[in-house]
Amino acid sequence: MKESANIRDIGVxxxxxxxVLALNWKRAEGVGNNQLDEVVSWLASxxxxIQSKKLPKLDGINLSNTLTxxxxxxxxxxYGALYVLARNVFKR
Structure with a gap:
């Protein structure tokens, strides 16, 4: 998966x-559409x-991680790892 600062910079x-999504997505074997493919496609879109509209970055917002x-x-x-494992096993 190509890294994009745009997705990270919007802060949501x-x-x-x-x-973790990128790691699990890379582990999926075979060709097909699945839930991980849909999420990655949505993020790419x-x-x-963001690039086409040249949206500004959200500066000055505290985006620290919480326990949640x-x-x-x-x-x-x-869930992602189990999904990919099951998908890879049943694809064989």
Whole structure:
């Protein structure tokens, strides 16, 4: 997945969760459309929109992670990894 500062700079996504999404998405084998593909496609479209509209960065906003952010990242990582594992096993 190509790294995009645009997605991270808008400040509405948990960066740790974006990292985990990219990691799980790269682990998926085979060709097909799945939930991870849809999320990555949506993020790519959002990146294109941000670039085309030249949206400003959100400066001066405190975007520190909370305990809930870390929990959601951990939970999403687990679900994503299990999803990719099951998908890869059943695709074989």
């Amino acid at each position: 996504f948990n960066n740790n969760s974006l990292d 959002l990146d294109n929109f 952010d870390y929990y959601n990242t951990f939970e999403g990582a687990g």
